[in-house]
Amino acid sequence: xxxxxxxxxxxxxxxxxxxxxxxxxxxxxxxxxxxxxxxxxxxxxxxxxxxxxxxxxxxxxxxxxxxxxxxxxxxxxxxxxxx
Amino acid sequence: xxxxxxxxxxxxxxxxxxxxxxxxxxxxxxxxxxxxxxxxxxxxxxxxxxxxxxxxxxxxxxxxxxxxxxxxxxxxxxxxxxxxxxxxxxxxxxxxxxxxxxxxxxxxxxxxxxxxxxxxxxxxxxxxxxxxxxxxxxxxxxxxxxxxxxxxxxxxxxxxxxxxxxxxxxxxxxxxxxxxxxxxxxxxxxxxxxxxxxxxxxxxxxxxxxxxxxxxxxxxxxxxxxxxxxxxxxxxxxxxxxxxxxxxxxxxxxxxxxxxxxxxxxxxxxxxxxxxxxxxxxxxxxxxxxxxxxxxxxxxxxxxxxxxxxxxxxxxxxxxxxxxxxxxxxxxxxxxxxxxxxxxxxxxxxxxxxxxxxxxxxxxxxxxxxxxxxxxxxxxxxxxxxxxxxxxxxxxxxxxxxxxxxxxxxxxxxxxxxxxx
Numbered sequence: 001x002x003x004x005x006x007x008x009x010x011x012x013x014x015x016x017x018x019x020x021x022x023x024x025x026x027x028x029x030x031x032x033x034x035x036x037x038x039x040x041x042x043x044x045x046x047x048x049x050x051x052x053x054x055x056x057x058x059x060x061x062x063x064x065x066x067x068x069x070x071x072x073x074x075x076x077x078x079x080x081x082x083x
Numbered sequence: 084x085x086x087x088x089x090x091x092x093x094x095x096x097x098x099x100x101x102x103x104x105x106x107x108x109x110x111x112x113x114x115x116x117x118x119x120x121x122x123x124x125x126x127x128x129x130x131x132x133x134x135x136x137x138x139x140x141x142x143x144x145x146x147x148x149x150x151x152x153x154x155x156x157x158x159x160x161x162x163x164x165x166x167x168x169x170x171x172x173x174x175x176x177x178x179x180x181x182x183x184x185x186x187x188x189x190x191x192x193x194x195x196x197x198x199x200x201x202x203x204x205x206x207x208x209x210x211x212x213x214x215x216x217x218x219x220x221x222x223x224x225x226x227x228x229x230x231x232x233x234x235x236x237x238x239x240x241x242x243x244x245x246x247x248x249x250x251x252x253x254x255x256x257x258x259x260x261x262x263x264x265x266x267x268x269x270x271x272x273x274x275x276x277x278x279x280x281x282x283x284x285x286x287x288x289x290x291x292x293x294x295x296x297x298x299x300x301x302x303x304x305x306x307x308x309x310x311x312x313x314x315x316x317x318x319x320x321x322x323x324x325x326x327x328x329x330x331x332x333x334x335x336x337x338x339x340x341x342x343x344x345x346x347x348x349x350x351x352x353x354x355x356x357x358x359x360x361x362x363x364x365x366x367x368x369x370x371x372x373x374x375x376x377x378x379x380x381x382x383x384x385x386x387x388x389x390x391x392x393x394x395x396x397x398x399x400x401x402x403x404x405x406x407x408x409x410x411x412x413x414x415x416x417x418x419x420x421x422x423x424x425x426x427x428x429x430x431x432x433x434x435x436x437x438x439x440x441x442x443x444x445x446x447x448x449x450x451x452x453x454x455x456x457x458x459x460x461x462x463x464x465x466x467x468x469x470x471x472x473x474x475x476x477x478x479x480x481x482x483x484x485x486x487x488x489x490x491x492x493x494x495x496x497x498x499x500x501x502x503x504x
Contacts, residue, residue, distance in 0.1 A: 001297040001298070004295050004296060004297045015372065016373075016380065018373070019374070019376040020377065020380055020384065022377065023378070026420040026423040028420055028421035031422050032421070048296050051296060051311075051315060052318065054319060058298075058311055059309070083419075083424070
């Protein structure tokens with residue numbers, strides 16, 4: 001339930017951060033937060049897609065939450081360290 | 084007997100009480116009970132003892148006492164479960180035990196709920212087997228076939244209602260059939276002998292998209308069935324079996340035998356106009372929120388955020404700047420701010436006298452136009468709106484609200500640096 005609820009909360013965070021990103025350009029804090037929110041939201045969204053299409057059995061649903069979030073964070077930090 | 088040492092422990096127990104003859108919205112009663120051995124005492128034992136020893140009016144429902152009938156489902160410390168399957172030792176030592184009736188069901192008395200809404204939804208999914216054709220011989224599904232493995236333990240459901248009580252979507256979507264009913268539909272949809280596939284699928288698809296993949300039902304099921312898995316299976320069937328989008332009439336799909344489901348017929352779906360209106364309202368709402376967020380938070384948060392990092396930029400060798408005049412130098416530097424990186428080139432006016440150096444920013448404090456040094460009149464002039472500044476940067480004429488901005492500067496090993504951000 002928490003995975004579902006936090007994905008909805010992160011969606012609202014993305015709306016606010018995206019608006020901030022458009023009005024206050026080039027602020028590293030906002031860019032980082034927006035990237036974090038998008039990573040978080042995408043990890044949870046990918047989990048639901050994987051479960052929906054039975055690409056991963058539902059019994060691994062908990063492992064998927066942490067696994068995809070860790071993967072997302074690694075990708076995100078790689079991108080962030082490149083810039 | 085075993086040599087295990089047992090001694091009674093005292094437990095505080097809170098139980099929801101509701102008496103229909105008194106009305107109201109119910110309350111909790113507190114009890115204290117000595118439990119001789121927590122590992123062999125179930126919550127149902129606790130309820131039975133409380134009813135016998137302390138309050139004979141306590142109402143709850145049970146039948147088999149061995150996890151088979153699904154009558155005694157209650158909410159124990161916030162988690163749905165069978166009272167006969169939950170031991171007192173499952174609740175951390177010393178912790179109060181709170182027992183409530185199932186959520187989303189009308190309460191009849193105390194812990195007894197009305198299961199009618201549950202079973203009318205169950206019946207709407209056609210929960211009975213109807214053979215595809217007349218068979219003269221038994222038609223088994225082989226235990227090792229993929230079909231049987233897909234169905235798995237989903238046929239073990241005892242309709243206790245734990246899943247529906249745990250499902251937040253059952254609370255918010257009145258038409259949602261719920262995990263138990265959809266799990267039942269799944270066991271028959273996956274059965275190749277079943278003759279009501281299309282009708283059953285049409286009904287299941289009416290409501291199976293209310294599932295938000297929360298896994299609450301999977302986590303509370305006392306039979307370890309994953310209704311989430313069943314619902315996902317039904318959703319995937321929609322990809323393989325496109326059905327004409329027509330409302331399902333309850334009478335058209337029924338077999339000849341008289342098994343008319345009670346309750347409402349098919350769940351209504353919003354028509355195109357309603358959908359577009361709702362989507363429009365949603366978009367306008369989201370746009371308003373975004374705009375308000377942009378303006379509001381931009382104004383509030385903007386000034387508090389750190390700007391791009393400050394850096395020292397070499398402007399020129401000090402020897403190249405003659406004393407007594409104002410020299411304009413073009414400086415180039417790179418800025419990097421988060422994901423943005425870029426080249427900047429900007430002029431700096433360096434005013435040098437015998438005992439002082441001042442570095443002016445070359446943009447007008449009025450609206451940011453380029454300010455030039457006019458050596459003949461000894462003034463800085465802005466071409467846009469006629470702003471004039473004297474050699475110290477003070478405003479002499481025009482609209483500029485303040486004197487020219489100055490850079491911080493330093494001289495290191497004969498070179499002049501200014502600080503930019």
